[in-house]
Amino acid sequence: MIERNLFREEHEMFRQSVRRFVEKEIVPYHAQWEKDGIVPRELWLKAGAQGMLCCTVPEEYGGLGLDYLFDVVVFEELWRAGASGPGFLIHTDLVATYILSFGSEAQKKKFLPKMVSGEWIGSLGMTEPHAGSDLKAIRTKAVRDGNEFLINGQKVFISNGQLCDVLVLATKTDSEAGAKGVTLFLVEGDRPGFRRGKNLEKLGMHAQDTSELFFDNMRLPPENMLGEEGKGFALMMTKLSQERLAQAIRSATVAETVIEWTVDYTMNRQAFGKSLFDQQNTQFKLAELKAQAVSARVLTDKCIELFMEGRLDPVDAAVAKMLTTELHCRAADECLQLFGGWGYMWEMPIARAYADARITKIAGGSIEIMKLIIARQMAQDARTRI
CATH class of the missing domain: 1.20.140.10 (Butyryl-CoA Dehydrogenase, subunit A, domain 3)
Incomplete structure (x- = not known):
């Protein structure tokens, strides 16, 4: 069969390390996590210590500064083992990528080191009960109130929602502007007004927590905005x-x-x-x-x-x-x-x-x-x- 020529020796050495980690720290416990509907936070800390989270994050932000293939190795080894519970993909490939690509220097220094270590878990807050693939139709509002933004709304089907410490949140700062009215914010998990709903029961992926999220008069300072206002879409x-x-x-x-x-x-x-x-x-x-x-x-x-x-x-x-x-x-x-x-x-x-x-x-x-x-x-x- 056709050989895969993407990976070099260092990738394959890393693969063996990841495979051992998955076999030791994940496979024996995954059935119980499926019953629990969630993966324990301790696993994230162990994965961070193993260098399995956010492999491409540069060293100045606590990462290893490796190429994308190291992230690919982690994803492949999880899925090859049937380990669908750990939401490392959302954390690494989406949330950390958004922050690294669009975040300010202060945001990168605040969030990325803790995401690399597994101390903070990332989640992506975009889907709403009436807006899935059509993200410009979201209704979660962010309204200026003095020197802050007042945010109200709801998200649903949010992976890592129960555990997340940092959420990339899609809002509407201008309800009349369509796609040009969408703005992204970074939300800390302990922010007042941020409330987690129930852990949703799904057809599959039972060990990965998936939640409703609610925002009730949640206040955010302008420095929590990710990118420019109106450029979120x-x-x-x-x-x-x-x-x-x-x-x-x-x-x-x-x-x-x-x-x-x-x-x-x-x-x-x-x-x-x-x-x-x-x-x-x-x-x-x-x-x-x-x-x-x-x-x-x-x-x-x-x-x-x-x-x-x-x-x-x-x-x-x-x-x-x-x-x-x-x-x-x-x-x-x-x-x-x-x-x-x-x-x-x-x-x-x-x-x-x-x-x-x-x-x-x-x-x-x-x-x-x-x-x-x-x-x-x-x-x-x-x-x-x-």
Whole structure:
């Protein structure tokens, strides 16, 4: 099969370290965390001490100043182990990235070192009950009141919401300006007026806390604004390709993993006098999935390269996100079928992978939004040709 040439020796040495950490500190406890609906804060501190959080943050802000592939290694090893509970992706790839890219020097020095250490946990407050993919439709308001902003509103489906110590919050500072009225703020977890609702029960990803958040006359000083007033939507758009790439990395990894699980299971499961793997239907199903997984991996790795070169455009990211997440869900479904009744038992990793998979076609922009992005580019290309 096609070899992955992205990673150098130092990345693979780091991978072995991360894999040992996951096997020791996460896998034995993950089933209990799924019952609890949350991962303990102690894990974040251990991951920080291991150098697994915010790998790309520069040394002057407490980080290691490594390249993006070190973050990719962490994400891949978590998902390969079926460890969907630790919300390291949101913390590292989104919140820290927003602060590093758009934050003031004071904000970077205040928030990033504690995020690198795991002392502070990051979360992204964008989705609202009536605004998901259409972020310009949010209603959480930030109104100037003297030398402060008074914030009222609600967010929902917020990963790391129960644990977060720093929240990148999307608000409307001008309700009549559409996308140009969106402003981002950094909110400390203990800020008066910031209230956490219940930990939501989800179809999958049971160990990752996901919350409603409420803001009742919460006051923020201007220095908590992230970027410029009215520029929040534009800032969010610049990071969507990175978010969608992360979804593609996850889905490509999980698709490969569930196929491996299924090959191992079917080779040891007997049916009608021979292994289930030796049945032609099993071979054809797994061969088709393997070919699709190889294609998804090649596409995803190419997008990683483009991202690291600063050349990953929104359309390529949308293509990768759409194809890999659809494969992710299909692979989990078809592989579970080959496990038979055991595949329906929660104790089996394939059952949990099946439940965890479905969110990938929604998070980071739904499949339908990806199709719109791709189709619009097709129309633009056609007009150019015509």
